[in-house]
Amino acid sequence: MPASKSSLITLQDTHASSVHLLFSKALELKQKNSLRAAGYETHHSGYKGTAALLFFEPSTRTRFSFESACSRAGYHPLILDGGIGTSLEKGETIEDTIYNIQAIRPDFFVIRCHDHVDLQQIDRKLQVPVINAGWGRKGHPTQALLDALTIVEQSGKIEGKNILFVGDIRHSRVVASHTELAAVLGYHIAFCGPDGFMPLQPVTGAKLFGKIDEALDWADAVIALRVQKERHDNENIFLIEDYRENFGLNAERLQKLRQDVLIMHPGPVNYGVEIETDVLRDSRCKILAQVENGAFLREALIRELFANRGNR
Ligand code: CP
Numbered sequence: 001m002p003a004s005k006s007s008l009i010t011l012q013d014t015h016a017s018s019v020h021l022l023f024s025k026a027l028e029l030k031q032k033n034s035l036r037a038a039g040y041e042t043h044h045s046g047y048k049g050t051a052a053l054l055f056f057e058p059s060t061r062t063r064f065s066f067e068s069a070c071s072r073a074g075y076h077p078l079i080l081d082g083g084i085g086t087s088l089e090k091g092e093t094i095e096d097t098i099y100n101i102q103a104i105r106p107d108f109f110v111i112r113c114h115d116h117v118d119l120q121q122i123d124r125k126l127q128v129p130v131i132n133a134g135w136g137r138k139g140h141p142t143q144a145l146l147d148a149l150t151i152v153e154q155s156g157k158i159e160g161k162n163i164l165f166v167g168d169i170r171h172s173r174v175v176a177s178h179t180e181l182a183a184v185l186g187y188h189i190a191f192c193g194p195d196g197f198m199p200l201q202p203v204t205g206a207k208l209f210g211k212i213d214e215a216l217d218w219a220d221a222v223i224a225l226r227v228q229k230e231r232h233d234n235e236n237i238f239l240i241e242d243y244r245e246n247f248g249l250n251a252e253r254l255q256k257l258r259q260d261v262l263i264m265h266p267g268p269v270n271y272g273v274e275i276e277t278d279v280l281r282d283s284r285c286k287i288l289a290q291v292e293n294g295a296f297l298r299e300a301l302i303r304e305l306f307a308n309r310g311n312r
Helices: 017-039 059-075 094-102 119-125 139-155 173-183 212-216 242-247 251-256 277-279 288-306
Strands: 049-055 074-080 108-113 132-134 162-166 188-192 207-209 221-224 260-262
Touching: 017 119, 017 139, 017 173, 017 288, 049 094, 049 277, 059 108, 059 132, 059 207, 059 288, 074 132, 094 108, 094 119, 119 132, 132 139, 132 288, 139 173, 139 207, 139 260, 139 288, 162 212, 173 188, 173 207, 188 212, 207 212, 207 277, 212 251, 260 288
Parallel strands: 049 074, 049 108, 108 132, 162 188, 162 221, 188 207, 221 260
Antiparallel strands: none
16 A cells, blocks of 8 residues: 555646646657657566456546556556446445455555545545545546647647636536646636536636637637537437537637647547537647657556565
């Protein structure tokens, strides 16, 4: 067990200096990985232990990048993917599942779960670090960190930048984590989308735009969000055509966008709704760069968890 447990459930108590250190480490790991892929570097981390990757909700990017990050950092990933074939199918609870897996002694947990799971309480009960890999609508800290890393990598810095979120703000755990990270790193956030997708409570410091063209003029980076039907509880009935016309990122809107504005999306993308397929071919579109950076950001984070073991 680490001398002091350093879980990542929210970004609220994070310091800018540790975030920048994490970014430097992630970029260094990315560089090392390119050298290794080109045959210049052969060093691998030896076996250091195991990591329990428990995904009680679906995931592609987060799960695969944590899996790859664990392997590169020397932690064998023990994976629960949705619970099929586990005793969840026999009625065992998520909490019991986690406490039983703890008895197998992984070195840390990575957990994705619904809002109704009390991840803070689980973290207090577990003896090893827990990384939040997407917690209902409450937060997705490593996504916000990898987004910010991508902006720093592409634009040189994030402090003072204007980051615009377009779409389903209300149901977005990514926005929840960016709201915390913006306060830590000093960037500005704004929201644009249909009324039914705006936050139910005002978000301190966040600007609101009703019209996409004004919002795009303000932005240094645009993060489009997926329409999250699975979290709607039938409260948002809207026409896809209306959404696409009023808020979709398309070739016409991109023509008016400054050349230095980044186009991003946490994924998965509903092409033809929040983004048209041809946007992917635009050089300002950094969606796959986000995914690539996610793996190195997560590897840096895992190595940082155990820095006091001489494990960096
Ligand atoms: N951005 C993100 O969390 O993607 P996945 O749901 O595929 O992990």
